Amino acid sequence: MERLVDRYLRDEARAQIPLHPNQHAYQAGKWVEMALHRLTVQVERTYDHQETALGVFVVIEGAFNNTCYDTMCDALISHGSNYTTVQWIRATLEGHVIVANFNVFSMRLEISRGCLQGGVLSLLLWCLVVDDLLARLNGKAVLIQEYTDDIHLLGARKFPNTVSGLTQWVLLTVETWCNKIGLWVNPDNNGLIAFTRKRKIPGFFETHCFGVEFSLGRSSI
Numbered sequence: 001m002e003r004l005v006d007r008y009l010r011d012e013a014r015a016q017i018p019l020h021p022n023q024h025a026y027q028a029g030k031w032v033e034m035a036l037h038r039l040t041v042q043v044e045r046t047y048d049h050q051e052t053a054l055g056v057f058v059v060i061e062g063a064f065n066n067t068c069y070d071t072m073c074d075a076l077i078s079h080g081s082n083y084t085t086v087q088w089i090r091a092t093l094e095g096h097v098i099v100a101n102f103n104v105f106s107m108r109l110e111i112s113r114g115c116l117q118g119g120v121l122s123l124l125l126w127c128l129v130v131d132d133l134l135a136r137l138n139g140k141a142v143l144i145q146e147y148t149d150d151i152h153l154l155g156a157r158k159f160p161n162t163v164s165g166l167t168q169w170v171l172l173t174v175e176t177w178c179n180k181i182g183l184w185v186n187p188d189n190n191g192l193i194a195f196t197r198k199r200k201i202p203g204f205f206e207t208h209c210f211g212v213e214f215s216l217g218r219s220s221i
Helices: 002-016 032-048 069-078 083-093 122-137 160-181
Strands: 052-061 097-102 105-110 143-147 150-157 191-195 216-219
Touching (some): 002 122, 032 052, 032 143, 032 191, 052 160, 069 083, 069 122, 122 143, 122 150, 122 160, 150 160
Antiparallel strands (some): 052 150, 052 191, 143 150
């Protein structure tokens, strides 16, 4: 049944309101190498225009385990799914219980978030959720691409302080979006890289997200 619903969502609902073109997971003809190629092209263009680019690489912590059911259902509706399909998917998600036993003690906890591990629909549900973030940053003079729970951002400007400010604004947008749906960025799996031919970057300041400062790496060609 899950496979039938998955086929309906891909062929019917998603055909009317497709995923953002910069999503590279769960879409025919796209894979992670395409995202890396596009990023490389943008970086080379930065060098040609003698600009400074900042690349930010973040991982949404526990994307598949911590996304609320309401968030997933709202994403389904916003992408054209009908009420019956949304309610059926909600019914498959709800009602799961965790039981923990320790000696004579036992605790039961009803789960209210997360996709089913190994579920046919799990990846699609997350793609629909994160699509909202890509749409928010679309056309904001920054390249944003996503592959499952990995997101990379690239902003380029002539002056380092300008690109730093742009990158910080983008990260605050990511943080606001995560707070809205109850997710966060893993501080141990992030990266900030400057792409430039300049030996010094005057006016540059390091960015932060969720109170964690991103340490600057550097790529110079």
